[in-house]
Amino acid sequence: MRAQPPAGRPGDGADALFGLEDIDTGRAPRAHEGAGAGPMFRDSPDARRMLSVRTVFAEPAAAASPRGRQVLARYPDAEIVPVDSHWRIPDLHGNEGNVDRWVRIKTETLVLGEKKTLTTRPNGRSADWIAPGPANGCAMACAYCYVPRRKGYANPITVFTNIERTIAHLSRHIARLGPKPEPNQCDPAAWVYDIGENSDCSVDALISDNVADLVDAFAKWPTAKASFATKFVNPDLLLLRPRGRTRVRFSLMPQSDSRLLDIRTSPVASRIAAAADFLDAGYEVHFNLSPVVLRPGWERDWSLLLRQMDDVLPARVKQQAAAEVIMLTHNQDLHALNLGWHPRAEDVLWRPELQQPKRSENGSWNVRYRHDVKAGAVATMRELVAAHAPWLRIRYAF
Secondary structure, three states: OOOOOOOOOOOOOOOOOOOOOHOOOOOOOOOOOOOOOOOOOOOOOHHHOOOOOOOEEEEHHHOOOOHHHHHHHHOOOOOOOOOOOOOOOOOOOOOOHHHHHHEEEEEHEEEEOOOOOOOOOOOOOOOOOOOOOOOEEEOOOOOOOOOOHHHHHOOOOOEEOOHHHHHHHHHHHHHHHHOOOOOOOOOOOOOEEEEEEOHHHHHHHHOOOOOHHHHHHHHHHOEEEEEEEEEOOOOOHHHOOOOEEEEEEEOOOOHHHHHHHOOOOOOOHHHHHHHHHHOOOOOOOEEEEEEEEEOOOOHHHHHHHHHHHHHHOHHHHHHHHHEEEEEEEHHHHHHHHHHHHOOOHHHHHHHOOOOOEEEEEOOOEEEEHHHHHHHHHHHHHHHHHHHHHOOOOOEOOO
């Protein structure tokens, strides 16, 4: 293991309790493995293809923490590069040359950091609250994803190692709220907290026990539920005990769209097939029909997907299922970046004749379907669901 940074790397770990070269990265015990449980999916060749980590940029305190040591134990041959901040890594953030290595960076690079500011903010659509997540970034490479914009585009997974602070923060927040006073579109009885706004928790669970710790915590909180959307089927999550307090939202789109846009994700058919297993393991299972991308033949292909769901899903899944319908939002800067690594995606994502710009909160230009176009498409999606999957309750559509 190479623990010392090459010349010119930021940070020397001087403020840590001990240096990175002193960290024991021996095999860490794996939580949630019982006797005879067998090998974990996260140790499989498929998981290793998703994350074959060669470099870990690490805040020294994060690397020295118990969770940090667990992550480093999973990648004993990786180079550990100390950094002052997970937000400011010159080799990653704002480096335009990274476009040529877009997928490789997501595969081979991890970042370890501590989440300094813990904020739970209101949402009201998918969830009542957006919780501090266990990670930021993703190993998948969906061409429409907004998350890469937050750190200068090259945004591999950053694991936040101080998960115990996040859980303590959420515990206090839930206690202050008390019982939910009345039903709403998020849930009839529980406060719903989205724990995966800026990452995919199913992929995060390949790296550490952060997601497992959150699922365990919510299982003990009777007035709240965790929720996260995912495009990746991770069987290891079936070994947890959510006790109905975690909602998994499998994101779906027609397979023809997914092949073009959902790079490095599980096949759509696998996500649909996994729904019953997750329900039987104690999760609530919903679906995200998103993003809806308007291109020739989109109505036909969404009809086929909804019929597939109706054919494949058992009655017990249908009885508790609900869906979110989300139209595509694109971004001008992301459009320019995609032209450098995946220009074919822009043939369907960038439709100026149908879209209008809107300035986002961070000052960049988002591109959304025009109001009339969007309204018509949302109405069409509602009609398609009613015709082909009438059991699927739409919680909201926009």
